[in-house]
Amino acid sequence: MKKTVIYVRRSLNEVKQKTSIDYQISTCREYAEKQDWLVHEVLNEGEKSARSTELEERKEIRRLMNEVRSGFIERIIVFKRDRISRRADQYMEFVELLRTHKVSMHFAGDNEPQMFDGVVGDFIELLFGAISEHEANNINQRLIESRVAKVREGEWGGGRPSKFYHIEEGGKDGKLEKKLMITIENKEIIKKIYEFVANGDFKTVKEANIALKRKWKFNRDLDLNEFIPKELHKGWMTATFEDIGFIRSKAVNNRLKAVKDDLWNAANEKLRNMENAFIDKEIFTEKPKLEEILFCRHCKSPLKAKALKGYYFCPNHTLGLRVSIKLLDNEIIKAVHSRITTHVAKNKNEIITYVTQELITPLEKEHSRNETALEDAQERLQKMTSVCIGNPSKYITDDEKKKFLKAYVDEYKTCYKKLKSTKMELEENRERFKSSLTKMLPFPTIQSLSNYKQKELLRFFIKRIEVNSDFRVDIEYRTDMNK
Structure with missing residues (x-):
């Protein structure tokens, strides 16, 4: 028997998210009961962005798509279209998959029109996807502006923390704040790596990487080409944003500083003189x-x-x-x-x-x-x-x-x-x-x-x-x- 499933997702943490997971699930279940449908499974993606991640990077929707291809799914219930994706290309990719395998999708949220059929319906669904993406871009623009302001003040602007750094959560008055931090021990490790490069005599970057990994096992996933030029190690917070470009903090953040300028400069000078430094690894294809x-x-x-x-x-x-x-x-x-x-x-x-x-x-x-x-x-x-x-x-x-x-x-x-x-x-x-x-x-x-x-x-x-x-x-x- 083919299944009726519910898919839910939220973008932000529970404090900021207006439409919680529990509310989405209960609304979708109520919708199913009104239609006399038995819900076989709830696929809970949890906290996951539908704009910055690909469909394949989201575990539950990837599993859902595989089950659709395998013929196990009859219908999918979601709260609103933007739960699937806030990008028009992803949303239409998902819709095309459902149409190919004759799987219906239903929306339980108030004032969310059900899917449109036919050639005109496909066109309107494309417009819906574009509107959702337009709204997501506005949200993202405000988020970027907030992150840019943080970077300029020398604080973490989001993204994955650099190696040896970590995020600490705190806050007051119910407002959650995240700060980039580094331990004294990790500062010492970074300093030793810079001294290793500055005092070494390596012909190629590959040779230096091999020697580094032999010396310290914790550096097996570290590439000197990427690690040594980071200005964060000398206390400067930097970031690159789409449509804005490169941003650099107004001043040094001493809390994050691991090496002094002269050591940082000496290590980078040695790196520049090595063969195969800063190789562009990207391959362009049509x-x-x-x-x-x-x-x-x-x-x-x-x-x-x-x-x-x-x-x-x-x-x-x-x-x-x-x-x-x-x-x-x-x-x-x-x-x-x-x-x-x-x-x-x-x-x-x-x-x-x-x-x-x-x-x-x-x-x-x-x-x-x-x-x-x-x-x-x-x-x-x-x-x-x-x-x-x-x-x-x-x-x-x-x-x-x-x-x-x-x-x-x-x-x-x-x-x-x-x-x-x-x-x-x-x-x-x-x-x-x-x-x-x-x-x-x-x-x-x-x-x-x-x-x-x-x-x-x-x-x-x-x-x-x-x-x-x-x-x-x-x-x-x-x-x-x-x-």
Whole structure:
């Protein structure tokens, strides 16, 4: 029997996280009970970012995806879309997997529209993913600004602590703070490593690394190429942030300082004079985007890609058809982007109106229900107040009146609080969705998107591409966007 499972995740610790794990689980279970579904398992990811991690790096969602591929899952219940991912490329990758294996996904959170089906549905899901990513980027930007400020003050700005350093948690007034710390013993170890390099006579970095590991076993995973140039060892906090670049603290943090400047400079001078210092280990390859939709015009066979060599080729073609991955991908992207932007610009208002309506309608219904509930509560309170006033002999003192009316007053306050909350959420979301869509439409240049997202868009709009040895390209689109 195929399973119904619940997947939950939170991004922050319990102190800051608004939607706790327990609340997500209970809401998803209530949703399942209303549908008469038996929940077989709850996959609890715990505290894990859905923006900075890949799907494969999250243990529970990786297991879920494997079970989907194996045919064990019938349906998945999550609180909201952003529990799966806050990146559009990841979200659409997950959606495509579910569609391929005919697994349904349902959302239990208030005002979260259920999944849209069909070609238009895929497009709207892509928009949902983009909106979630847009919101995540705003959150991340505020987080980066906070981290930059900490780094400039010489404190830890997040990320994995450097070797021999550790994080200590503390705080006051309920506010959690994390500080980068180092023990006296570890300061001595760092100092010895710098002295080892500064006083050594090594021809290559590899030779120095081997000698270091033989001398001290605790340094087996240490690479001098990365370790010696760290300014943190002399008390300077540094970090590199996307779109901001390199940040350096305003002053030395003596709490973190392990070596003096002259020793640090001497060790770095020795390192620079060694062979193979600062080798760039990164290998660049082309990432093909047209596989599965690219075909040979002569024999109709799918073209394959050799990413390391940078070309598509037809294994059956006697003429040895080869096309540059980079050049062909760019030409196809330009053609698709032109087609998309023309269509979206022409129908922008209609698209915004339709998508906003689909997002806002559930909130409007909830707001209407809360208005009715408040009116009913107000009517009952007025009625009971009249009863109280009409029986002065029974309800003489103010305490007796308050006791009699307490339940009706509390009901009115609760309804008013819900109505106020829903109204604020309605207005915020109406503006938020409209603003996100307005900024997103027309689409940004496809080249600015991630590799996976580019592939998603190309496959959404293109059914087939044929290319011949003269590099003539014919594109067959999935739908006529002019209709």
